[in-house]
Each structure stands twice: as C-alpha cells, then as structure tokens.
Amino acid sequence: MTGNSPNSAPTAPTPVATQSSELTSATRLRNFVIALVAIALIVSIFLGFKTETAPGMLSAMAEESIPLEVALSNGKPTLMEFYANWCTSCQAMAADLQAFKQQYGDRLNFVMLNVDNNKWLPEVLQYRVDGIPHFVFLDDKATKIAEAIGEQPRSVMEANLVALTDNAPLPYAQPSGQTSAFSAPVSTDKASKTDPRSHGSQVVN
Secondary structure (H helix, E strand, O other): OOOOOOOOOOOOOOHHHHHHHHHHHHHHHHHHHHHHHHHHHHHHHHHHHHHHHHHHHHHHHHHHOOOHHHHOOOOOOEEEEEEOOOOHHHHHHHHHHHHHHHHHOOOOEEEEEEOOOHHHHHHHHHOOOOEEOEEEEEOOOOOEEEEEEOOOOHHHHHHHHHHHHOOOOOOOOOOEOOOEEOOOOOOOOOOOOOOOOOOOOOOOO
C-alpha cells in the first residue's frame, strides 16, 4: 500500500514552508508598524495645522466682520468681540463663532476688534476690557445689554445669540470663562515700551 496508515506520524513542515510562514509574519508586523507610524504622522500634522492656522483664522474672520460704524447704524443687534491673534481662548472659540456667523449673520452683526490695534483703544476703555475674549451684546439700537468675558461654552453663546435675534432677555448675562490677561495702555503711542499688549509683530485689524 502506498497510502499512509492511520497511525503514521504527521509529516514535519518543510524548511520552505517554515520560511514562508516567518516571512508572512514579518510582513504583517512591518505593515502594522507602518500603519501606526502613518496614523501618528497624520494626527500630528492635523493638530499642528490647527494650531498654526488658528491666528490666521481669527485674522480672516476679522477682515470679513462688519465694520463697527456700520454695525452701530444698520438697525441690527450686534455681537462685538475684543480679541487678539495670540489669545488662546479666542482661538479656541473661533470655529464656533464662524459657524454662528454663517447661521445668524443675516440677522446679527458680528464685529471683531483687535486689542493690539490702538485704533480701538477708546472702545477698549469704554467697555473696560481687561481680559479677552470680551464679548459685548448690543441691541438693534446699538445699546449695550450684556457682556460675556472669557471662553464660553457653545451652548451658552448660542442661547444668548438666539435671544439677541429675538429681542429677548439674554439667558446668560455676564457669564465669565477662561481669559487671556490684557491691560489697556495709558498712552495711545504704539511705540510705547510699557504697552503690555506689545508682542512683537502682530497682524492688526
């Protein structure tokens, strides 16, 4: 008989089969490591991109915002934000505010005033800005009705904006959150060395 008997010992794997199995395992391990490295790179690039573009996003939003003089005279309620490009709390809220502008921009003025621009010093002093972001809510007659200082939860800010568009009392008047410290200079001289807002070259609006 040429067949193996039921009691025959199993045939040992050939060296070629063993090598093939080891190569397959090594390939899988290598592919797994490459995938992990790729994921780590993508995440780090994404986070780095977000960090690097946050100040740029604030500048772009400011360029697109309604000029203050227009907002004070066009009969719409207004959300005025005092901000700076270096302000991490301002950066953290930028995406939410951009979304709110797209949703409510036909009913509300969105005004952004850069505290690093001495042009807005009178407004900084008028509204006693000592931390940013500093939000001022104005009714359709340009009268201040509430303020919010510091980083705000999305739900709180949206509830206030909805009330503002409906000419209703704001549910969260004067809420306070995390801020970036800020002190207005006594002098309006941009070259003043005592100006605590001087942080090197800044894009101002």
